[in-house]
Structures are given as structure tokens and as C-alpha cells.
Amino acid sequence: MNTPLNAAARQFRLREYPVKAVNSNTWQxxxxxxxxxxxxQLLVRNRWLSxxxxxxxxxxxxxxxxxxxxxxxxxxxxGVAEVVQSxxxxxxxxxxxxxxxxxxxxxxxxAQMVRKLDLRYASEQQYLSGLGMTGYTAYFGLxxxxxxxxxxxxxVSAAAGAVGSIVCQIAKIKGCRVVGIAGGEExxxxxxxxxxxxxxIDYKAGPIASALNAAAPQGIDVYxxxxxxxxxxxxxxxxxxxxxxxxxxxxxxxxxxxKVRGPANYLQLIAQSGTMQxxxxxxxxxxxxxxxxALAGWNAKGEVKFRDHVLQGIESFPQAFDMLFSGANxxxxxxxxxxxxx
Amino acid sequence: MNTPLNAAARQFRLREYPVKAVNSNTWQxxxxxxxxxxxxQLLVRNRWLSxxxxxxxxxxxxxxxxxxxxxxxxxxxxGVAEVVQSxxxxxxxxxxxxxxxxxxxxxxxxAQMVRKLDLRYASEQQYLSGLGMTGYTAYFGLxxxxxxxxxxxxxVSAAAGAVGSIVCQIAKIKGCRVVGIAGGEExxxxxxxxxxxxxxIDYKAGPIASALNAAAPQGIDVYxxxxxxxxxxxxxxxxxxxxxxxxxxxxxxxxxxxKVRGPANYLQLIAQSGTMQxxxxxxxxxxxxxxxxALAGWNAKGEVKFRDHVLQGIESFPQAFDMLFSGANxxxxxxxxxxxxx
Numbered sequence: 213m214n215t216p217l218n219a220a221a222r223q224f225r226l227r228e229y230p231v232k233a234v235n236s237n238t239w240q241x242x243x244x245x246x247x248x249x250x251x252x253q254l255l256v257r258n259r260w261l262s263x264x265x266x267x268x269x270x271x272x273x274x275x276x277x278x279x280x281x282x283x284x285x286x287x288x289x290x291g292v293a294e295v296v297q298s299x300x301x302x303x304x305x306x307x308x309x310x311x312x313x314x315x316x317x318x319x320x321x322x323a324q325m326v327r328k329l330d331l332r333y334a335s336e337q338q339y340l341s342g343l344g345m346t347g348y349t350a351y352f353g354l355x356x357x358x359x360x361x362x363x364x365x366x367x368v369s370a371a372a373g374a375v376g377s378i379v380c381q382i383a384k385i386k387g388c389r390v391v392g393i394a395g396g397e398e399x400x401x402x403x404x405x406x407x408x409x410x411x412x413i414d415y416k417a418g419p420i421a422s423a424l425n426a427a428a429p430q431g432i433d434v435y436x437x438x439x440x441x442x443x444x445x446x447x448x449x450x451x452x453x454x455x456x457x458x459x460x461x462x463x464x465x466x467x468x469x470x471k472v473r474g475p476a477n478y479l480q481l482i483a484q485s486g487t488m489q490x491x492x493x494x495x496x497x498x499x500x501x502x503x504x505x506a507l508a509g510w511n512a513k514g515e516v517k518f519r520d521h522v523l524q525g526i527e528s529f530p531q532a533f534d535m536l537f538s539g540a541n542x543x544x545x546x547x548x549x550x551x552x553x554x
Numbered sequence: 555m556n557t558p559l560n561a562a563a564r565q566f567r568l569r570e571y572p573v574k575a576v577n578s579n580t581w582q583x584x585x586x587x588x589x590x591x592x593x594x595q596l597l598v599r600n601r602w603l604s605x606x607x608x609x610x611x612x613x614x615x616x617x618x619x620x621x622x623x624x625x626x627x628x629x630x631x632x633g634v635a636e637v638v639q640s641x642x643x644x645x646x647x648x649x650x651x652x653x654x655x656x657x658x659x660x661x662x663x664x665a666q667m668v669r670k671l672d673l674r675y676a677s678e679q680q681y682l683s684g685l686g687m688t689g690y691t692a693y694f695g696l697x698x699x700x701x702x703x704x705x706x707x708x709x710v711s712a713a714a715g716a717v718g719s720i721v722c723q724i725a726k727i728k729g730c731r732v733v734g735i736a737g738g739e740e741x742x743x744x745x746x747x748x749x750x751x752x753x754x755i756d757y758k759a760g761p762i763a764s765a766l767n768a769a770a771p772q773g774i775d776v777y778x779x780x781x782x783x784x785x786x787x788x789x790x791x792x793x794x795x796x797x798x799x800x801x802x803x804x805x806x807x808x809x810x811x812x813k814v815r816g817p818a819n820y821l822q823l824i825a826q827s828g829t830m831q832x833x834x835x836x837x838x839x840x841x842x843x844x845x846x847x848a849l850a851g852w853n854a855k856g857e858v859k860f861r862d863h864v865l866q867g868i869e870s871f872p873q874a875f876d877m878l879f880s881g882a883n884x885x886x887x888x889x890x891x892x893x894x895x896x
């Protein structure tokens with residue numbers, strides 16, 4: 213056993229499932245020494261953690277695409293980590309891997325559940341952001357589920373967020389009229405001035421229906437939804453025939469999981485022969501290389517910009533999580549961990 | 555002018571838009587003499603009228619796939635009628651036509667908006683029922699939108715209704731496990747004994763979630779939804795990956811159009827990569843012959859049965875309309891009008 217490692221290991225565990233907002237009873241910080249890796253396992257030290265809205269679903273005791281985290285378990289998180297001790301063939305100390313490495317400084321992972329990263333093609337940070345799941349989610353959600361055609365109007369909610377900002381840029385590349393919805397001056401300026409969207413709506417500034425009508429005078433062909441709630445309902449009233457609504461998230465409905473409000477205007481799907489379709493990245497794992505190549509190419513040419521919001525240290529996890537819901541983050545939320553244990 | 559015609563003409567007009575259930579202020583019966591047909595018009599005498607849940611949408615002052623009926627106008631209805639006077643090329647007195655002939659004994663139609671029926675292939679009644687829009691809606695909604703595969707589980711709400719009962723039978727022909735949901739003993743017996751479904755749920759008899767779980771132990775692949783509300787929410791919690799929800803109607807939500815409740819469990823579409831898709835027959839008008847041939851063939855072989863609930867006389871319209879919502883009808887609701895003017 214390795215004393216410095218043990219002394220430094222820290223974890224955020226789920227204490228109890230939140231019913232509404234995450235609160236002081238949700239998380240518990242512990243400092244349990246990691247176990248030795250069993251056969252097929254690796255002991256890894258996290259370098260980067262990804263903080264995503266989907267995490268709210270993992271601490272909801274309800275059927276979903278993955279089993280919920282159990283109270284007492286280390287909180288699930290996608291991360292990039294360095295192998296510190298290997299008991300699995302094909303992995304050696306110093307390898308950099310990605311997978312569900314958890315909200316912890318050090319921990320065990322099954323080697324079969326992670327993959328090695330090749331840092332010649334992208335940085336550790338990029339692999340968790342625009343060139344990782346976030347970028348792939350934008351790519352497949354917009355292009356495969358949303359199927360935008362040049363000249364059509366694409367509306368994106370949480371447009372300044374991690375996934376939304378990439379969706380907006382890909383839609384521009386595809387020749388669409390792109391309308392971004394975000395809250396507050398900083399975000400709307402970013403969408404207008406840095407990303408060059410055709411129209412931007414500050415949903416905090418006034419009624420959404422009339423703003424949408426002005427921003428999308430030809431109606432809405434594709435809506436990439438990260439938020440649900442009032443915005444989804446307003447969009448439904450303005451969709452064009454055969455519109456596609458990509459259901460990527462519903463963050464307005466994550467704060468009170470017992471009172472989720474469904475889209476009251478969903479019967480417009482009949483009137484307009486529209487489609488609402490959900491997806492997750494597990495539908496597209498075999499096509500990750502395609503998305504990686506496309507995103508890396510656009511990024512190299514400056515056609516797709518990534519914006520990350522980086523917090524420092526494992527202690528910042530609760531704050532980072534809260535930012536997802538307050539909207540205080542500017543871009544993809546990441547936590548960077550010291551590469552040498554503090 | 556023809557005095558006997560004038561004396562006999564009667565119409566149901568929309569008096570005012572109902573906010574909740576249709577009531578005594580909704581309809582107004584009048585007996586205005588029809589005008590002479592202008593160029594391109596026909597004066598027609600209705601023989602059959604179709605009474606459908608979609609009519610509720612036509613008396614709702616909200617954006618939909620057709621403009622709403624205006625107060626004072628004759629209520630819109632699909633019907634089969636006989637030409638009484640023609641001022642349009644290609645139509646002569648005695649021709650039988652179908653189209654929006656309205657809730658009236660006699661009235662004018664634009665010849666371009668109707669089509670002649672060939673009574674060698676089906677009866678007037680069948681053209682308004684299983685071999686007409688009702689059958690086509692079931693055919694395209696299930697096969698094109700729902701895309702059922704042999705061995706998959708198909709759940710149908712309002713399964714004993716006009717569209718639902720045909721959907722159930724086509725799903726059986728396609729080799730699916732078919733679960734029908736209906737209310738009350740008569741309807742569930744019909745589904746079980748006459749249509750031979752694999753499982754039948756009486757939604758009035760107990761909690762829907764556990765009944766669904768028992769009836770669809772392998773989960774739900776296709777849900778053909780005519781009702782919305784609690785049943786849609788219960789289904790969403792039991793859909794399989796890549797499930798298709800065909801949004802055909804939402805009759806549970808038609809009674810208070812200001813308080814439509816959207817599906818609170820719609821975020822299961824993300825978890826299961828599911829699709830909710832609406833449609834109307836206008837998406838499929840070019841393929842009507844395909845549906846007609848298929849349905850006529852199955853019907854001739856006894857593989858698809860049609861059940862009509864026929865009321866007599868124009869006076870029965872308000873009662874027929876109410877039956878759509880009380881569920882008192884058994885099968886497709888039709889009104890037969892006397893062929894000689896009473």
C-alpha cells in the first residue's frame with residue numbers, strides 16, 4: 213500500500229436522493245483510502261471531471277437509461293484519469309483513460325469499462341468537452357435526430373451551454389437559420405457576437421412566444437430542447453409541418469422530480485405531423501469516430517468553437533453541480549484536479 | 555328553385571366555441587334554404603355523416619391542421635352525399651360523392667374539394683368507416699408511424715373505438731402481441747372474444763400501471779395513443795428502447811382545452827431513445843389506394859372486422875358528438891340520413 217495515495221483520497225458520495233433541488237443533505241465528502249485493484253481493475257487518479265445536467269437523473273430513484281447511484285456510493289461522473297496502479301492487461305501506470313471515473317480524487321475502475329486516450333489527437337480537456345461526449349451529443353442529436361436541411365429554421369434552448377453552443381454552430385455550418393435561446397446579457401452577447409447566430413432570445417427578458425415569432429418568422433423546423441417547460445410549449449405552437457423536436461434534456465423540470473410538467477401543447481404534434489424524439493449517446497457509440505473527425509476538423513478551421521468553464525479541485529463539485537441549474541456557468545462545466553496530489 | 559328542397563334543409567351551426575365540454579350553447583339548429591350552386595359548385599344531399607373525435611379540434615379557436623369552424627358556420631363533417639344539382643363539369647345529378655359535406659341535410663360543396671365514389675368496390679357506409687379515412691388512419695398510423703415488427707408488443711388505447719379496433723387487428727396480422735385498453739365490460743369482451751387480442755385492460759377497473767405491466771411483461775414497443783393523460787404517462791414508464799408512440803388523438807384532454815396536461819413522463823423518451831410522432835391523413839393522401847386495397851382484402855377474408863355505431867337523422871348529431879366523449883358508442887360513429895327527404 214502507498215501511504216501518500218491513501219491519505220489524499222477524497223470522494224463525494226450520494227447521501228440521500230434529493231426530491232427537489234440538490235441540498236446540503238445530498239452529498240457527503242469522505243476520505244476513504246482506495247482498495248488495491250483486483251484482477252481486471254485499475255486504480256486511477258482523476259485529472260478532469262465532467263459536470264453535466266444528466267447527473268440529476270443519476271440521483272433520481274426512477275427508471276432511466278442507467279441505474280441510479282445508490283446512497284453511500286461515490287457519485288458517478290465521466291472523467292479523464294491517469295492510471296496509478298494496474299491489474300489489467302493492456303494498461304500500464306501513466307496511461308490516460310476516460311470513462312466513469314467518479315467524483316473522487318483516486319478510485320478503482322474496471323478496465324473493460326474505460327478506454328485509453330490518444331493525446332496526439334486532442335487534449336485531455338478536449339476529450340471531455342467539445343471533442344468528447346458533449347460534442348458527440350450535439351453532433352448526433354442535431355444531425356441524426358433533428359435532420360436539419362439548409363434554409364430551415366433551427367431553434368436551440370440552453371444555446372450558450374455545453375451541448376447547445378455546439379449544436380448552434382453545426383446548424384450554421386449546415387446552412388440553417390439558427391435561433392438561440394439563453395438567459396442573460398453575457399450569454400446572449402456570446403451567441404450573437406462570438407457564434408454569429410441569426411437571432412438570439414433572452415428568455416428572461418420577456419414573453420417567449422412573441423420573441424420566438426419574431427426570431428423565427430418562417431416557423432420552426434427543428435427544435436433542439438435542453439430545457440422543457442414553457443419554452444418547449446411555446447415552440448410547439450410554432451412548429452412547421454413535419455418538424456422534429458430533439459429531446460436532449462429538460463433541465464427546467466429537474467428541480468422537482470415529483471412534479472414534472474409535460475408539454476401541454478404536445479397535441480400540436482398531430483396538427484403538424486411532428487416528431488419528438490429522445491436519444492442518448494449509447495445509440496451512437498459505434499459512430500464516435502465520425503463525430504470526432506467532423507468536430508476536430510471544424511474546430512481546427514475555427515468553424516466550431518468550444519467554451520469550457522473550469523473549476524479547480526474536487527471540493528468545487530457541489531458548487532459546479534449547482535451552477536448547472538442556476539445557469540451561472542459559461543460553457544461546458546469541468547473540474548480540473550491537481551495532477552500531483554495536494 | 556325547388557320548394558321541397560328548401561323546406562327540408564336543416565343545418566347544425568356552431569353557435570360558440572366551447573371551453574370545456576360541448577354544451578347547449580355550442581350548437582344551433584337552423585333550417586336555411588340552400589343557395590343555388592355557383593359555377594364549380596354542387597348542391598348535395600347528405601346520406602351519411604362521420605362523427606369523429608377530431609371534430610373537437612375544429613371547434614377550438616387554436617392553430618391546428620385546418621382552420622377552426624367559425625361561429626355561425628355549418629359544423630364541418632366528413633360525409634357521403636348524393637348530387638342533387640350540379641354546376642360543375644364531370645358531376646351529374648345522382649352521383650355519390652365524399653368530402654366535407656357538413657352537418658346538414660342539404661348544402662353546397664366545391665366540386666374540387668370532393669371526389670366521386672365508385673360503389674362497385676365498397677358501400678357508402680364502408681367508405682366512411684373501415685374502408686375510408688378511419689381505416690386509412692389506422693393503417694398508416696400503425697404501419698408507417700408505429701413501424702411494428704413481428705413479435706413486438708403493441709398497446710392501443712381506445713382499442714374498441716373506430717380507429718383503435720382496426721389498429722389492433724392490423725397489429726395482429728403483423729404478428730405482434732397486441733394489448734387493447736378500453737373502458738367497461740362490453741368493450742373489453744369485444745376485444746377479447748371477437749377480435750382475439752392477446753391481452754385486454756379495462757382502465758376503469760383498476761390502476762393502469764400494474765395492469766400494463768401484467769399485460770406487456772416484455773415492455774412496450776409501439777403505443778398507438780388515442781387518449782393521452784394518465785394512460786400515456788403510464789405507458790411512457792414501460793416503453794422499450796427505441797419505442798414508437800403514435801400520437802393519433804388525446805381525447806382525455808379535449809374536454810378542457812385550457813388545461814391540457816402534457817405527458818409528465820415524456821423525459822423517458824430520452825432514457826429509452828423513444829419517439830412520439832403525430833400524423834394526420836393529409837400526409838398519406840397519395841397512398842390511399844394502397845390502404846384501401848389492403849383493408850378491403852383483409853376485410854373480405856374476415857381478418858379485419860369493422861364495427862359501426864349508426865344513429866339516424868340529422869337531429870342525432872349532438873347526441874352522437876357527446877358519445878365520443880362518454881364512450882357510449884360501440885364502434886365507428888355514423889349518422890344515416892334518409893335518402894328521400896322526410
